[in-house]
Amino acid sequence: MKCTYVLGISLCLVACAESSNSNLDYVHSKAENATISPLGGIQILRSSLDFKFDSYDVCVRKGSKTISDSSLLKETKLAYAAWIHAAGYGEEEWELFNFQLKSECKDNQDHLASVVILDVDKDTNDSQYDRYSSFSINCERSGYSYSCGGSSATLGLGRWGNIGYSYDGRSGKWTDLYSFSQVRASFSQYVDWHSLKEDFKRNKELSSSDRNELLSAYDRLSGNSQFMEFVEFSDLLAEKDMKSIDDEKFSKLFKDFQKSGKNSLNKDFRSEQALYHVLLHEVGHNFGMRHSHQQAPDGSIAVETEGLRIKKDGREEFVSTMAYSDDYLYLTKDDKLGIQSMRRETENYLKKRLP
Ligand SMILES: [Zn+2]
Numbered sequence: 001m002k003c004t005y006v007l008g009i010s011l012c013l014v015a016c017a018e019s020s021n022s023n024l025d026y027v028h029s030k031a032e033n034a035t036i037s038p039l040g041g042i043q044i045l046r047s048s049l050d051f052k053f054d055s056y057d058v059c060v061r062k063g064s065k066t067i068s069d070s071s072l073l074k075e076t077k078l079a080y081a082a083w084i085h086a087a088g089y090g091e092e093e094w095e096l097f098n099f100q101l102k103s104e105c106k107d108n109q110d111h112l113a114s115v116v117i118l119d120v121d122k123d124t125n126d127s128q129y130d131r132y133s134s135f136s137i138n139c140e141r142s143g144y145s146y147s148c149g150g151s152s153a154t155l156g157l158g159r160w161g162n163i164g165y166s167y168d169g170r171s172g173k174w175t176d177l178y179s180f181s182q183v184r185a186s187f188s189q190y191v192d193w194h195s196l197k198e199d200f201k202r203n204k205e206l207s208s209s210d211r212n213e214l215l216s217a218y219d220r221l222s223g224n225s226q227f228m229e230f231v232e233f234s235d236l237l238a239e240k241d242m243k244s245i246d247d248e249k250f251s252k253l254f255k256d257f258q259k260s261g262k263n264s265l266n267k268d269f270r271s272e273q274a275l276y277h278v279l280l281h282e283v284g285h286n287f288g289m290r291h292s293h294q295q296a297p298d299g300s301i302a303v304e305t306e307g308l309r310i311k312k313d314g315r316e317e318f319v320s321t322m323a324y325s326d327d328y329l330y331l332t333k334d335d336k337l338g339i340q341s342m343r344r345e346t347e348n349y350l351k352k353r354l355p
Contacts, residue, residue: 026338031349059105081230114183158285
């Protein structure tokens with residue numbers, strides 16, 4: 001199962017998808033479809049099933065063109081810690097995960113694992129899984145008014161993995177397990193990704209004391225930090241209601257067009273984005289979460305809750321990392337209720353099947 005995160009960027013013409021169902025607040029996969037998600041992985045590793053691996057490996061591919069390996073590892077761990085903690089798990093479960101920076105993260109292995117891949121075109125093998133398209137800006141001038149819109153192009157893709165198993169016909173219990181496609185998060189090569197640190201520096205809405213607090217907290221974190229240090233940093237992002245900044249490249253092209261006196265502009269450009277918001281969203285898919293602004297597709301579970309939507313500029317918005325909404329840098333109440341429901345479903349499903 002694959003889900004996309006699409007960026008619809010525009011300055012003057014704000015085109016936002018209407019929510020197709022006003023009652024649904026969070027949606028997630030059925031447990032049977034996401035058994036080797038990190039949540040299922042925790043159950044599998046704790047069972048007495050004879051599985052040949054004893055950790056849930058998260059392979060983070062190093063060598064990105066735009067973000068340092070250390071920031072990528074740190075932010076991947078931050079995203080995993082946020083979801084694991086929101087699901088109600090703690091340090092004991094965190095210890096089951098093994099994060100590694102590698103120059104190659106192989107796919108389709110018989111392995112309880114997930115991969116995080118930036119710059120998808122780096123290896124020719126990548127293209128068989130994920131295809132990304134470039135971004136363009138289209139502007140028109142009419143009298144004294146200008147309008148610019150951006151193409152909708154995918155920023156990242158996240159999927160949960162697929163699993164095969166043998167089982168005992170009498171008890172129904174699994175006797176053997178093999179995964180044939182790993183959990184995967186990948187990110188477009190048409191984006192200049194930047195770290196949270198860079199985003200805090202560029203964020204003009206932050207007070208200087210907030211900015212300094214966030215920057216020093218970010219610098220204290222490293223790939224070797226403890227689980228609770230990542231959780232505390234996530235809590236700080238939530239406390240300050242942090243969202244990532246708008247695409248500066250797009251804003252600059254728009255301003256340049258206004259000054260140019262030209263009647264139209266059609267131009268490809270490289271988008272500039274903070275990786276972490278998209279990473280948090282795609283890792284959410286890895287955990288089995290689906291979009292909270294879309295009607296539940298077949299084979300998924302939707303749960304209705306109250307008070308998680310806001311009116312903003314006359315439009316209804318979902319307060320959720322898993323919606324195409326504001327670029328949250330933390331998990332909202334909606335996200336947390338969703339992942340807790342996903343955990344319950346996963347535990348109930350696997351309890352009947354794992355020895
Ligand atoms: Zn998505």
